[in-house]
Amino acid sequence: MRWDALFADLEAQLAGASLAMQEAEVSERHRTDFAAVELTDRLRSQTGRHLKVQVGLPGVFSGELRHVGSGWVVLEGERQSAVVSLEHAVFIEGMDRFSTVAAPLVRLGLASAVRGLSRDRSPVRVFPACQKPDAAVDGSIDRVGRDFLELSVTPRGEPRRPANVLAVYTVPLHAVAAICLMH
Structure with missing residues (x-):
């Protein structure tokens, strides 16, 4: 009888150790797989979710995640849409912990997104x-180069007409945190 109990105990310990080793392998594999995920991949799986993106001093931009490009996202809010540069993102709030089938990656850079505007x-x-x-x-974006845009500055709420243009700024794209399209 003692032998039966001893062998049963050893078998239980072996099974427990085997299960613990399998769990450790799965956990390590998950960490390794997740280490290869880039921010844009993670964001693509969040399309349709309401996110808040903090971009340092300019503040927080929030809305439904509509598009993810190479280094930028589009957030659609009630009063505005924002093209937000991920280069200046500090915090992103509202993503779930799980990834779903990712939306297709838009490989366009920020300059391409701004050209549409x-x-x-x-x-x-x-x-x-x-x-x-x-x-x-x-203002209104007149032209977009490879790494800059030209903005005709107008008074807030005024349409772009020659008489309304106060100045024309050339803005390096790396200096842009976000561009909002007002609804």
Whole structure:
């Protein structure tokens, strides 16, 4: 009888150790797999969720995640849509802990995303990185180069007409935290 108990105990210990080793392998594999996930991949799986993106001094941009590009996201809010540069993102709130089947990656860079706003002559508000929100500039994007944009500055809420243009700024894209399209 003692032998039966001893062998049963040894078998239970072996099974427990085997299960613990399998769990450790699964856990390590999960950590290794997750280590290869990039932020844009993680964001793509969050399409349709309401996110808040903190971009330093300009503040928080929030809305439904609509598009993820190479280094940027589009958040659709009630009063505005924002193209937010991930280069200046400090915190992102609202993502779930699990990834679903990811939406296709839009491989367009920030310049390509901004060209659409330029083509439409949409009134925008440009938020420079490392500046307070009151440093934002209203206007219309006239042209977009490879790494810069040209903004015709207009009074807030005024359409772009030659008489309304106060100045024309050339803005390096690396200095842009976000560009908001007002609804």
